[in-house]
Amino acid sequence: MGKEIFYGIIPGILIFLLFLGVNIAPFVVFGAVLAGIYFLMARQGGGNMGGLATRNKSSRHTVPKTNVTFADIGGQERAKKELKESLDFLIHKDKIEQYGIRPIKGVLLAGPPGTGKTLMAKAAANYTNSAFLAASGSQFVEMYVGVGAQRIREMFKEIRTMAEKNGQSSGIIFIDEIDVIGGKREGQQQREYDQTLNQLLTEMDGIATNDKPRILVMAATNRKDMLDSALLRPGRFDRHVTVDLPDKAARQQILTIHTENKPLADNVILEQIAQETFGFSGAQLESVANEAAIYAMRDNASKIERKHFSYAVDKVMMGEKVDREATGEEKRRVAMHELGHAIASELVRPGSVSQVTLSPRGQALGYVRQNPMEDRYLYTRDALEKQIIVCLAGAVSEEIYYGGRSTGSKNDFEQALGMAQEIVQSGMSSLGIVNMKLVDNNRVHEEVNRLLENLLEQTREMLKKYDHVYQTSVSILLEQEVLHGDFFRDLLKQDTANAELAM
Structure with missing residues (x-):
């Protein structure tokens, strides 16, 4: 009530002064300045008149x-x-x-x-x-x-x-x-x-x-x-x-907690999902369980099935599917690129490929979802070199079938460079134990290049032997957009067995 009276008196006084012939412009400007200060102080102080004091403690x-x-x-x-x-x-x-x-x-x-x-x-x-x-x-x-x-x-x-x-x-x-x-x-x-x-x-x-x-x-x-x-x-x-990222046992426990109120199908094995989600935080795992339920609802399924969790892991890891439509030739090139990653991954780490997908998600036109098999926090030179081979295999596949590389290999090369530098910094290269602040940058660059060139050559020799797998798999990918890991492994084993018989 006091505010209403106050707001009513001020205009009345101004009108009266104006009637007497007094110049009210200075009063108006002064009032506007005071009102501005009041507004700012009230806003900063949580709506309190004092501004600097926070009265609303409770x-x-x-x-x-x-x-x-x-x-x-x-x-x-x-x-x-x-x-x-x-x-x-x-x-x-x-x-x-x-x-x-x-x-x-x-x-x-x-x-x-x-x-x-x-x-x-x-x-x-x-x-x-x-x-x-x-x-x-x-x-x-x-x-x-x-x-x-x-x-x-x-x-x-x-x-x-x-x-x-x-x-x-x-x-x-x-x-x-x-x-x-x-x-x-x-x-x-x-x-x-x-x-x-x-x-x-x-x-x-x-x-x-x-x-x-x-x-x-x-x-x-x-x-x-x-x-x-x-x-x-x-x-x-x-x-x-x-409070660190959860290990496999913790991931399984988190998934168990977040799926207690969800109807799971018999083919859902939380241990497998926990194994596939290495590096996921608790919040991401909760999102996986929630997104899987959303996919099941979209399909009007009575229970959440294994495929719904697979879609959910892809979404949390890579983002939602996008509407980018590549040309037929571009799709085939992406398929060859991803198959290179998949073949190399299976050869250096058997059982590691969960699925190969051609549908675009996030910034990726295609991707290989790998199963890490076990949580690892310590890496030898051999393990790092194998991972570098997997990174390089996509570009090498393009070289074999198209005679050159594309911009799709940029992220792969960044990862490969990072791991090659890790080999040098960890004292596992021919340079031995080095102080990175004292050693010449050119020597480090030459050593990293030497490591990558050797591994590129190994990757080429490895992938040239699997033309039949490429041709069979790319047809399935172009038609269905998804190649499941078990089918891909059977195809790879069959091709390897036929090659051994031919020898």
Whole structure:
């Protein structure tokens, strides 16, 4: 009501001054400036009159309790165990005092996107009887100096008030994407981010820090290397929990969790899907299960079948099918290119080809989906050379049947170059153990070229023997656009057996 009266009085005063012959232009300009300042401050301050003060505390950071538990998070057993142990310090206070253990003040969850860091924070809210607040790093970034620091102070004050009100002896603050405010401080320039970070450091381990109620700060980031060293030291973030990409067993567990409410056909074996999805994050695996269900619904199928999961893996890995229509000759060239990859992959790693596809997805006109057989994190020179041969085989196939290469090999060559450089950098080349900063770049380039030329020649000799497989397979691909791995392997074995008999 007060605002309406205020808005009614101002025009009346202006009209009265105008009637008296007073020049009201300065008053109008001054009022417009005040209104602009008011609008900006209200917008930055979350709609509050003060602008710099964030009065609406209860709704800014409070999050509703979730039903997520650690049992709902597939894999990440080591990370869950370490996080639970940190939370246990809030529960078993007498026990840690008995051993003279200093309470943990901060837990940093670091790892690639989609691995379950935020999900773990939700589970932590249910694991311990603590007050819980959550915020994103971007909520503390403002154009006005000091706003972020004030919001940090208010959040810590809010969690203490909430804990005391609920009769709880501890509280948990979760800050997602903490690298937004916790980046490395450089030079003498004081930025708004620096003041916000300074305030966070003070609240976590400052002179005025109050241990009652006890506050645990949890944070998540994809870029741990970007964080300031003062934030990472003991006494601030004591525990650094790595939430990494899941291994095969964890992938199967994640798929089991996300398919519990889905009708699966008998031919769906989650272990096989887990094996085919090496390098997938938990979020990607959830998307695979969801997309498979969508494909089944499109087909009006009563259950989700193996082919639906195959389509879903392709979509998550490569993107949705596109409408690009290649010419007949271009399709044949792409088919030859992909068959080169498939034949080389089967020869160097038997059983590795899941399917060869000619339909365009994302930026690819065709692709070979490979089954990694097992998760590998350590590579010998032999393993890297075999993978380079697979990368080069597409271009070599084009050379054999078309007399030259195409732009479709660009990405293959980038991968092959990267692996050849890895051989040199790891001391597995004829250069021996080298310091890449000291060795001449020309020597490295010559060694990489020598490695690739030798492997190109090996690939040519390997693929020239399988003309019958090329001709048979390309006809199937041009007609059906998909060549399944089992059929392709049978064809390759049959051709190999016939060649041995001819000899």
